[in-house]
Every structure is written in structure tokens, then in C-alpha cells.
Amino acid sequence: MLPVEVGEPTIRRELHNLKMNEECLRVELDLLQEARDKAKIREQACKQMVARRYNSKTKPRAFQEGDLVWRMKGEARRIPAEGKFNANWEGPFKVRENLQNGAYRLEHLDGHEVPRIWNASHLKMYFS
Incomplete structure (x- = not known):
């Protein structure tokens, strides 16, 4: 809180509901794993795209005996x-x-x- 809000009542302090706040935090915790999964999928997609781009420019060299x-x-x-x-x-x-x-x-x-x-x-x- 700001020091100004301590002395005078504000809308944020008056409408603050602890039960509602705890419930919202629990919902956020439940959605946290989903956000991590989305980030992991996005990371894998980016790595795959970079690898595809890199591999498209490399020339594989393989030689046989006698070449x-x-x-x-x-x-x-x-x-x-x-x-x-x-x-x-x-x-x-x-x-x-x-x-x-x-x-x-x-x-x-x-x-x-x-x-x-x-x-x-x-x-x-x-x-x-």
C-alpha cells in the first residue's frame, strides 16, 4: 500500500475481500501448470523451427569406400x-x-x- 492509503480510506481498501482474494489466488495456482505447459509447447515449437531452418542449409557429406x-x-x-x-x-x-x-x-x-x-x-x- 501507498502511505497515502493508510490515512485515508480508498476504494481499493474498502472493496478488498480476503476470501475472494484467496479464491482468486487458488484459481491462479490451478492455471499455473497449464501456463507452464503452453510455454513448454511454444519452446519446443521454436526449437523445432530453428532446427529445421538450420538443417535446410547444411549439406550432409557421406562417402563410401572407394570414393x-x-x-x-x-x-x-x-x-x-x-x-x-x-x-x-x-x-x-x-x-x-x-x-x-x-x-x-x-x-x-x-x-x-x-x-x-x-x-x-x-x-x-x-x-x-
């Missing part, structure tokens, strides 16, 4: 003398083994295995 692929060239394997015109991809390489989790073992075309496992995000299909 020819380009491998992304990292900074450590670039020749500094070539500068910015250096190639970003190297290859082609042959997929030796698909590890079923987005990782692949590669081999050179002459059959020598590439030392480490490569993620699909660092590979792209080689079309000859």
Missing part, C-alpha cells in the same frame, strides 16, 4: 612462398574405410595409407 575425395589443406601443409594463391584442397585420395561416425581413413591413389583419420567436414567429393 575419391579432396582433402582440406591446413595451414601447416601450405607452402608460404605461394602466398594467398595456394590451393585450399589437395588430392585426390581414396576412402579406405568408413568409420560410421563421420570419420574416414584415406589412402593415396598408389595404395599408401594417409596417417590419420579425417572428418567429413574436411573432405569433399572429387569429380573427375
Whole structure:
């Protein structure tokens, strides 16, 4: 209450009914779970919409054994003398083994295995 309302009677103080107030609070408590459920449904709908939008722009990359692929060239394997015109991809390489989790073992075309496992995000299909 405002300090002004303490000294003088106001409509809010005169019409205040404790039983009615408690009843209204109980009704609000009953509707609280429904409001939470609506918010949860709205949250799931928003997450689903964002996921659908994101997934529509991603390009899934899956390679089979025997496919020819380009491998992304990292900074450590670039020749500094070539500068910015250096190639970003190297290859082609042959997929030796698909590890079923987005990782692949590669081999050179002459059959020598590439030392480490490569993620699909660092590979792209080689079309000859």
C-alpha cells in the first residue's frame, strides 16, 4: 500500500475481500501448470523451427569406400612462398574405410595409407 492509503480510506481498501482474494489466488495456482505447459509447447515449437531452418542449409557429406575425395589443406601443409594463391584442397585420395561416425581413413591413389583419420567436414567429393 501507498502511505497515502493508510490515512485515508480508498476504494481499493474498502472493496478488498480476503476470501475472494484467496479464491482468486487458488484459481491462479490451478492455471499455473497449464501456463507452464503452453510455454513448454511454444519452446519446443521454436526449437523445432530453428532446427529445421538450420538443417535446410547444411549439406550432409557421406562417402563410401572407394570414393575419391579432396582433402582440406591446413595451414601447416601450405607452402608460404605461394602466398594467398595456394590451393585450399589437395588430392585426390581414396576412402579406405568408413568409420560410421563421420570419420574416414584415406589412402593415396598408389595404395599408401594417409596417417590419420579425417572428418567429413574436411573432405569433399572429387569429380573427375
